[in-house]
Amino acid sequence: xxxxxxxxxxxxxxxxxxxxxxxxxxxxxxxxxxxxxxxxxxxxxxxxxxxxxxxxxxxxxxxxxxxxxxxxxxxxxxxxxxxxxxxxxxxxxxxxxxxxxxxxxxxxxxxxxxxxxxxxxxxxxxxxxxxxxxxxxxxxxxxxxxxxxxxxxxxxxxxxxxxxxxxxxxxxxxxxxxxxxxxxxxxxxxxxxxxxxxxxxxxxxxxxxxxxxxxxxxxxxxxxxxxxxxxxxxxxxxxxxxxxxxxxxxxxxxxxxxxxxxxxxxxxxxxxxxxxxxxxxxxxxxxxxxxxxxxxxxxxxxxxxxxxxxxxxxxxxxxxxxxxxxxxxxxxxxxxxxxxxxxxxxxxxxxxxxxx
Numbered sequence: 001x002x003x004x005x006x007x008x009x010x011x012x013x014x015x016x017x018x019x020x021x022x023x024x025x026x027x028x029x030x031x032x033x034x035x036x037x038x039x040x041x042x043x044x045x046x047x048x049x050x051x052x053x054x055x056x057x058x059x060x061x062x063x064x065x066x067x068x069x070x071x072x073x074x075x076x077x078x079x080x081x082x083x084x085x086x087x088x089x090x091x092x093x094x095x096x097x098x099x100x101x102x103x104x105x106x107x108x109x110x111x112x113x114x115x116x117x118x119x120x121x122x123x124x125x126x127x128x129x130x131x132x133x134x135x136x137x138x139x140x141x142x143x144x145x146x147x148x149x150x151x152x153x154x155x156x157x158x159x160x161x162x163x164x165x166x167x168x169x170x171x172x173x174x175x176x177x178x179x180x181x182x183x184x185x186x187x188x189x190x191x192x193x194x195x196x197x198x199x200x201x202x203x204x205x206x207x208x209x210x211x212x213x214x215x216x217x218x219x220x221x222x223x224x225x226x227x228x229x230x231x232x233x234x235x236x237x238x239x240x241x242x243x244x245x246x247x248x249x250x251x252x253x254x255x256x257x258x259x260x261x262x263x264x265x266x267x268x269x270x271x272x273x274x275x276x277x278x279x280x281x282x283x284x285x286x287x288x289x290x291x292x293x294x295x296x297x298x299x300x301x302x303x304x305x306x307x308x309x310x311x312x313x314x315x316x317x318x319x320x321x322x323x324x325x326x327x328x329x330x331x332x333x334x335x336x337x338x339x340x341x342x343x344x345x346x347x348x349x350x351x352x353x354x355x356x
Contacts, residue, residue, distance in 0.1 A: 037224040039128055043136040048116075048149040055115045055170060065197030066153035067115050069170030075106035076281055077191055081161040089202060092131045094217040096138025096163060102242065103167035104146055104221035110176065111230035114148035114223055119165050122158035139165065148222045148330040169223075177255035178301035180237035186260060186324035187305055189222055189296045193247060193283070194270030196290020201276060212272035219294040222231065225316050226296055234305060235298035244289040245323070246344060249297055250332045256299075259329030261341045264288065268321045299326055 034211040048059040058066035077083060079099040090098065100117055107114050119139045123132050132155075140150050151168065194215030201208035222240070229235050237256055239248045245267065253260045277283035305320070312320045324335065333341040 004026070008268065016275060036128075036155060039132060042133050043153075043155075045148055048151075048203075053115075053149070056151070060150065060152035065116070065118065065168075065191065067168055069113075069115060069171060070172040070342070071112075071174065071208035073107055073110055073112035073169040073171040073174065074166065075103055076164060076166040077103035077106065078165075079163045090217055092134035093138035093141070095161070096135035096140075097142045097218055098138075100139045100142035100165050100167075101164040101219045101221050101294060103165040104142060104148070104223060105219070105240040105242065107167050107169040108172075108221050108223040108226040109238055110137035110171055110174040110298060111226040111235065111238065112174065112223070113227060114143065114146045114221075115168045115170060116149040116151035117143045117153075117165050117167050118151050119163065120156075120322075121153065122156045122160075123160040124159065124161070125157055127161065128157070135161075135163065139163070143167075146221055148194075155306075173230070173237045175226075175238045175298070177237050177239055177252045180252055180256035180258050180326045181259070182226075182258060182326055182328045183302055184236060184299040184326040185302055185305060185322055186249070186262065186297065186299055186326065188241070188268065188298075188321055189225055189322050190293065190318050191268045191270040191287075192241065192293050192295060193273040193287030193290050195219065195292035196244075196286050197270065197273040197276060200286070200290075203314075204244070206276070209272035209275055210268065215270060215272070216292065219292070221294060222296045222318070225312070225318060228312070228315065229296075229298065234300050234308070238296060238298040241293045241295045241297055242291060244291040245297060246288045246332060247291075248322075252299065253296070253330060253332055256326075257330070259327045259331055259333055259336050259341075260299075260324060261327055261333045262288070262324040262344060263322075263335045264344075266321060266323050268319055268323075297323075323356075 044060050047061060048056050055068050057068055058064065085095050103117060107122055117139065119136065121132065121136065143150060194212040198208045198212035198216045237252050239252050241248050249260050264284050267287050269285055271285050273283045273286050277286060309320045332344045334344045336342055
């Protein structure tokens, strides 16, 4: 997940539309009395227990969660207030949902089935009530949307909100970044650039296209889509698009020891990007370099995907688009008319260097 540079003010604020959950202490989570533990009980109103799921042997309320599976996949993602989000952009629930979705997207990248998440939360003293409960409700909503559960976590006080989410999944046959081969096709799910366009408008103090808000505030981890593709033996290499297509596909090229040639004109651009871009070239640059899309990019054998596109779209309501090819060599290139290639003059987001 990449960070944003914030202006001093924005034209609107976001708040949680629903009333806060009840302050009554739900039963079931085995913690001692105390205000901190009462708050944690509100985070987990319906804790998973042994026997509820075959893949969870010990749920929240103990020193460790214990899970079972054939190949345990682990990934973590941190969201820091003022770096990854701010409160006049996102409600507390959206902040939690987005933080969990980013970690769960990493499970999708290797075609892992989600088991659950651990969420470590740091908040200011005055937020250790409604705000924190809404935020953790968002975390739960994200993991439950892909069939997982909240496994536990940690709570502490800090001067700014930090949400650190560890995603846990089962992955007997992980799809790595290192399996691409010359001749493969490069495909992406969904449409790109919506989140980046939305944030870009906010940074310019402009009113953003509302159609891009969901792409930023509630990204959908493509875990089910990844499992569907993997069950059919489609991806030979895969990565999720958190830092932009141009930058993330470079990891596939490096891990596989190949060159990836992107057909820039084929890249599926989210509708909200076009209005503020000014030109097709700028719109495609936003789509390829903006990041925060949490779509999938994968490489597959020639001809192995085209016959599945209609079924994929019907099943998930998500586009599936061929955007390039794999060749011998190294790095990321732009396809030229007639089959040639030239260096791609853009990269993805880097925390300590902007675009790289």
